[in-house]
Amino acid sequence: AQTVTQSQPEMSVQEAETVTLSCTYDTSESDYYLFWYKQPPSRQMILVIRQEAYKQQNATENRFSVNFQKAAKSFSLKISDSQLGDAAMYFCAYRSAPGNTPLVFGKGTRLSVIA
Amino acid sequence: DAGVTQSPTHLIKTRGQQVTLRCSPKSGHDTVSWYQQALGQGPQFIFQYYEEEERQRGNFPDRFSGHQFPNYSSELNVNALLLGDSALYLCASSLLTLYQETQYFGPGTRLLVL
Secondary structure (H helix, E strand, O other), rough: OOEOOOOOOEEEEEOOOOEOOOOEOOOOOHHHHHHEEOOOOOOOOOOEEEEEEOOOOEEEEEEEEEEOOOOOOEEEEEOOOOHHHOOEEEEEEEEEEOOOOEEOOOEEEEEEEOO | OOEEEEOOOEEEEEEOEEEEEEEEEEOOEEEEEEEEEEEOOEEEEEEEEOOOEEEOOOOOOOOOEEEEEEOEEEEEEEEOHHHHEEEEEEEEEEEOOOOOOOOOEEEEEEEOOO
């Protein structure tokens, strides 16, 4: 079974600074997808960024980018120019491919942004 | 374009009771997955419905059951509630394709069992 580990229960960052959230996963599969979801206090799980394992290029979405190291099974999220609205729980998630397989989540990292 | 909606937002039940939670998927989506998120934990997969049938199931007892309607909306039923069933229940919708499709989540239903 696949597992996802987020080793940082809490992180903090100064507004406008950069922060990196860590995620490692365990799988024997070669084809899969990785995600970062954000869950603010409103509880809505919002997709931040996704990465296809077969792509070598790291995904980017505006201020959010990932460092995907397939051999090391590592998938970190970098948030640049942090904003107060970035404060939330961040979950790393894994999904097998192909098909509509369920997501396997880590336990999350709580990110605080300091003004 | 309406996103995923869930009802109710909050619910309080007592042990032994039964509860039904509802989910309407994002427009154009045909697959609904349910997750349970205990306090301080990541979501855990309960089951997934497609074409009105349960297609995949996580490690949850038979007290957890579901249904999908022809309009793709879905219900999650939990019988004989236990204190440990207190959690945020999340519904996610997606479109079944051969390749990966992103799951979009609803705002969740907070269930408290007393």
